[in-house]
Amino acid sequence: MSQHRVPLLRAQTISKFYGRGHQRRQVLDQVSLALYEGSCLAIVGGSGSGKSTLVRILLGLEASEGTVTYRGKAVEGRHSLGYQALRSEAGLIFQNPFTSLDPRWSALRSVSEPLRIHAKRLALSDEQIQQRSLAAMEAVGLDAQDFAGRFPRDCSGGQAQRIAVARAIVTRPRLLLADEPMSSLDVSARQDLIATFQKLRQDNPRTALILVSHDLGVVQHMADRILVLHNGRVQEEGTTNQVLSHPTSAYTRALLEAVSQ
Amino acid sequence: MWSTVEGRFALSILLVWVFMAVLSLVWTPQPLWATDGQQVWQKPSHNHWLGTDGTGADVFSWLMAGSATNLLICLLTVACAAALGILLIAATVSRSALVANTSIVLVDALISIPTVLIALILAVPLGASVVVIVLACGLGYGLNLARVARPQALLAARSDYVIAAQVSGASAGRILVSHILPNIMPVVAVQLSLSAGSSVLAESGLTYLGVGVSSGVPSWGHSLATSVKLINVYPLTALWPGLLVTLVVLSLNLFGDSIGDAIDPQSNSALREAA
Numbered sequence: 001m002s003q004h005r006v007p008l009l010r011a012q013t014i015s016k017f018y019g020r021g022h023q024r025r026q027v028l029d030q031v032s033l034a035l036y037e038g039s040c041l042a043i044v045g046g047s048g049s050g051k052s053t054l055v056r057i058l059l060g061l062e063a064s065e066g067t068v069t070y071r072g073k074a075v076e077g078r079h080s081l082g083y084q085a086l087r088s089e090a091g092l093i094f095q096n097p098f099t100s101l102d103p104r105w106s107a108l109r110s111v112s113e114p115l116r117i118h119a120k121r122l123a124l125s126d127e128q129i130q131q132r133s134l135a136a137m138e139a140v141g142l143d144a145q146d147f148a149g150r151f152p153r154d155c156s157g158g159q160a161q162r163i164a165v166a167r168a169i170v171t172r173p174r175l176l177l178a179d180e181p182m183s184s185l186d187v188s189a190r191q192d193l194i195a196t197f198q199k200l201r202q203d204n205p206r207t208a209l210i211l212v213s214h215d216l217g218v219v220q221h222m223a224d225r226i227l228v229l230h231n232g233r234v235q236e237e238g239t240t241n242q243v244l245s246h247p248t249s250a251y252t253r254a255l256l257e258a259v260s261q
Numbered sequence: 262m263w264s265t266v267e268g269r270f271a272l273s274i275l276l277v278w279v280f281m282a283v284l285s286l287v288w289t290p291q292p293l294w295a296t297d298g299q300q301v302w303q304k305p306s307h308n309h310w311l312g313t314d315g316t317g318a319d320v321f322s323w324l325m326a327g328s329a330t331n332l333l334i335c336l337l338t339v340a341c342a343a344a345l346g347i348l349l350i351a352a353t354v355s356r357s358a359l360v361a362n363t364s365i366v367l368v369d370a371l372i373s374i375p376t377v378l379i380a381l382i383l384a385v386p387l388g389a390s391v392v393v394i395v396l397a398c399g400l401g402y403g404l405n406l407a408r409v410a411r412p413q414a415l416l417a418a419r420s421d422y423v424i425a426a427q428v429s430g431a432s433a434g435r436i437l438v439s440h441i442l443p444n445i446m447p448v449v450a451v452q453l454s455l456s457a458g459s460s461v462l463a464e465s466g467l468t469y470l471g472v473g474v475s476s477g478v479p480s481w482g483h484s485l486a487t488s489v490k491l492i493n494v495y496p497l498t499a500l501w502p503g504l505l506v507t508l509v510v511l512s513l514n515l516f517g518d519s520i521g522d523a524i525d526p527q528s529n530s531a532l533r534e535a536a
Contacts, residue, residue: 059428061424061427061428086428087428087429087430088430090428091428091429092424092425092428094421094424094425096421099420099421099422100421100422100425101422102422102440102444103444104443104444104525110422113426113429113431113439114429114430117426117429117430117431117435118429118430164425167425168425171429
């Protein structure tokens with residue numbers, strides 16, 4: 001990956017504190033990262049390492065110290081150019097598909113909502129929105145006709161997560177963030193979703209992906225680079241091969257040992 | 262809603278109420294102001310279906326005309342409460358911490374003021390009128406709605422599906438209308454139906470205290486207030502309006518429960534199948 005290009009998303013010296021006074025605690029400490037078009041960066045770490053907080057900061061959903069830029073434009077506040085660009089070009093996938101889908105909405109309505117939000121800007125008719133939504137559902141391996149009218153409670157975890165993925169990709173985003181998308185799924189559904197992500201990356205080679213996970217097995221199948229977080233600090237960062245074959249930090253080695261056991 | 266016994270019962274009573282209210286605008290069995298000093302406190306008869314009151318006026322006709330006043334008060338109160346409650350809920354889930362915290366403190370502070378006290382204060386400049394009941398109850402029930410729906414509104418506002426909508430670029434207004442309000446609607450519907458029932462009770466109470474419907478305007482509270490003083494002598498005239506108020510309040514409460522279930526796809530499989 002050329003380091004001379006402008007990264008799609010860049011975070012520099014991100015620090016985040018929660019609480020005040022003597023209850024003030026640091027959850028992120030000087031975290032920096034860069035993500036380029038078409039690449040997949042995995043953010044790996046245990047529970048409480050600050051992974052999800054970092055994702056929220058990258059999306060401009062939480063304030064922090066440090067800077068986040070998207071396409072070279074600062075993401076600071078709702079009116080910044082970077083924030084506005086992110087809103088029209090990013091998709092987010094959550095850990096729990098059932099809490100990430102509105103329980104009152106059918107699958108088709110959930111999937112089509114991002115298109116409806118941008119319908120005016122994209123000059124999309126209702127028919128085009130429906131067609132693109134059904135196509136997104138097919139792209140993630142769902143029988144669109146069967147699932148269009150289903151509500152989240154009528155789906156399995158794997159099916160609901162696919163609906164959530166379809167919603168995230170329906171606008172053909174340039175940036176996808178997946179926050180532990182497979183941790184609530186069984187092994188079979190996990191395998192299917194990994195295959196779905198791999199197909200999506202093949203079909204959309206310019207889309208960049210940030211995959212947050214504590215599962216190194218999943219990460220090695222998908223990521224080009226890995227950033228290891230522990231207690232809010234970057235332990236190491238490198239290509240997937242480097243980090244998994246020659247870990248430099250004790251924490252990464254412990255993670256790898258835990259997987260091998 | 263029609264599929265349950267409670268729903269059918271509530272809807273039937275409420276439909277009869279609305280029918281009587283509308284009909285009373287053009288027809289009553291006896292003229293409202295036809296009094297007869299020779300026929301006071303009469304028992305139910307062919308001419309006076311529910312008897313007569315202390316002035317000899319027809320009780321059924323007054324109750325029928327009162328149903329229109331009570332329906333008007335009920336609808337206006339619910340509209341006021343809904344408008345104020347939803348405005349406060351929108352402020353509570355605002356992205357601005359200042360707006361959210363101010364609305365929470367405001368609701369918690371004002372909710373401690375009794376509706377009766379608000380009505381008494383309003384009656385000073387406005388006098389006894391329907392407006393006093395509507396404003397006092399609308400304010401009280403609106404605050405109550407905001408307080409009761411707050412936990413669910415905050416839960417919805419902090420949910421992953423709202424974050425997903427934010428990431429997709431949805432505006433705060435769109436999120437409120439598309440996600441938050443529909444997800445708290447079962448609570449809002451139940452609360453507003455309780456408020457509707459309470460407004461009927463409040464009308465009776467406030468009219469009895471002299472700050473509700475002004476004298477000469479037919480209402481169930483007015484009928485109760487004029488007959489309750491002689492309840493030991495002639496209990497039937499107090500029984501009829503009391504029975505009406507009880508039936509309508511019960512129906513409004515049952516209606517709220519039924520509508521809450523009917524509009525929630527999680528409890529209504531027919532809604533899910535229709536999607």
